[in-house]
Amino acid sequence: MSRESSVIVGAGPAGLTAAYELGKRGMTSTVLEASDQVGGISKTVNYRGYRFDIGGHRFFSKVPLINELWHEILGEEFLLRPRISRIYYNQHFFDYPLKPMNALAGLGPLESFLIGLSYIKAKFFHIHDEKTFEQWVSNRFGYRLYSIFFKTYTEKVWGIPCHEISADWAAQRIKNLSLKQAVRNAVFGARQGMDGSTLTSLIEQFHYPRFGPGLMWERCRDLIQRQGSQTIHGVKVERVRHRQGLVDCVQGRGAAGESLEYDGGHFVSTMPLRDLVQVLDPLPPDDVLKAAQALRYRDYLTVVLVIDRESVFPDNWLYVHSPEVKLGRIQNYKNWSPYMVPDPSRTSLGLEYFLWDTDEMWTWSDERLIELGIRECAQIGLIDPRDVKDGTVVRMEKAYPVYDQVYQESVDRIRRYLETFSNLQTIGRNGLHRYNNQDHSMLTGVYAAGNILGDKRDVWSVNTEKEYHEEERATQPNAGDRLVPTCVAVSVDMADAAVEEAENAVIEGAFARIDPLALGVAVGAVSGAGIFAASAVLLLSGGPAPGPTLSLLGNYLFGFDVTWPGAVIGLFEGGLVGGAVGALAAGLRNWTLRLYAKIVQWREGRDDRRHLLDKM
């Protein structure tokens, strides 16, 4: 293999996107995939014609470049689907996002009142220095609402008590938009969908590939093959050999147990950080190894049931908060896309269980898991067990990187070590140990490809607070401890940047502050001079009692009358009053615009918080 080509470990969204972007710019790569299917956690499994996802993957992104890529790869295969989801809790179904009247009816007036009190308490007795997920959510929703709608489900998903989950995790999912970003979104619209649709419209509907997200990655694999790259399945990476700060080659074992070796000029890994560190040869220092061992991953399995009913429930998915059952979420794939089932008279449900691979349940047989799924579904009243005609189980190891109290320190240590290699980049959800969505992972692939070709993009900045600051295009020389994005590699990106810059300029001008002191001085000077001039005109024109009406100003300006000394008093006092009025007007105008921006920012934050469960 040419020293100029790249070796990419993992054929998930990040790895395939990196290969695709490299291919577009004339560089070939070899993608090594351990499983027999591409797509990673975004694959679509086909069981006797019933297609299902590993979780549900709605397609919308705040990154225009990713929206473009989706269309570029998949063309017109997207469906626009209505979104319906509910929470099952305490034998009730609650609309999600929560609707006040629906929640009130389900919870009852007393519980609703207590939730209200708890919310007010949270607003007045805010927990400062939020460290845990529990504190973060309680501060925003009140403890009672948190305990009903967030605690059980979160603990099912993550397998650890909410008071042990880092607040970072929630903060990362809810972006803290700056005032300017909020105003820009309000004025120009937050283009987030593939067709430029906004978040508001995406609450009600979403894009989804006709045959599931796996179709995207199968197409992508075919495209990179046409570009001259290859995807090799069944390769388990066992060693990443390196010397003097350079990775030399990747060694692995093929599906038939044969030894394989791949060398190249650049290496990109989407392997879980923990695994990557452990296959480095020579091994890294002990502290890095220990940091890697401290990283934890949540595993996941789906029990798919084929139900002999045309329709089971109208939702795309249900969150199951009730603690009496183990299952955490139920997907109704047919409602994601009617093409996901081969027989329209049947429905396939995906029962999602979140586990550790050390749990006993992880080792249960498929039959036992299917039996559990049927029992639990019947228990919550969704199905009649006699309607279940078939079933299967799919296990996905390391589906979620865990954000516990020590993960950040471990990741930082590993990152510092890996950055000593000049030709190795880690990307993707597990490659960065960051709970990225598909679009984030793809963006890390785009960045990695760009870096190989000479750009300077920081893959670690994707899906972080810093990313949002970078959107501002502000010059922050010390913004990152690796490489802060300084150039844009893709023309679409460039156009977006130009539009964004133009929008920023409009906002900057429209919301420019009026200087209260300057306006006060100007209005004061003109007012004082005006009163002086008016008095002077009357005095010069003469008469026995000049300006009796103007003299009435003396009621407001202490000592003023239409005399020469009065004119001077009018000059000063009129100047002072005019100055105060000018400064006040400027202040009010600035304050009003700021208030508007704050309201817009709060509304955007509220919309984001309303979807917190979706982001788990």
Added chain:
Amino acid sequence: MESRASQQDEVSRTIARVKADALALVCGLIGGLSLFVMTAWLVLKGGPQPGQHLQLLSNFFVGYSVTWTGAFVGLLYGVFTGGAAGWLVGRMYNAVVDARKK
């Protein structure tokens, strides 16, 4: 160096500058039309001594009276006076902003 929090908390970091000519035009139009409308309203209302207080403006605006002719004279004076005040406020505001920047 300003903190990230303060940058996050600003919509615009620009101090507005005023186009004095535009402000003069706006203030002039408002001044002229206001005086015209006030005068016209009193003329239309009629009565034995219409606009005895507004009439006092003739101390400053030679030729002004609360009549239809005076309304048009007032329009011109209003435009001129309002325009001058607006232009002065604009120029002085910009001068102070510039001085504070230095």
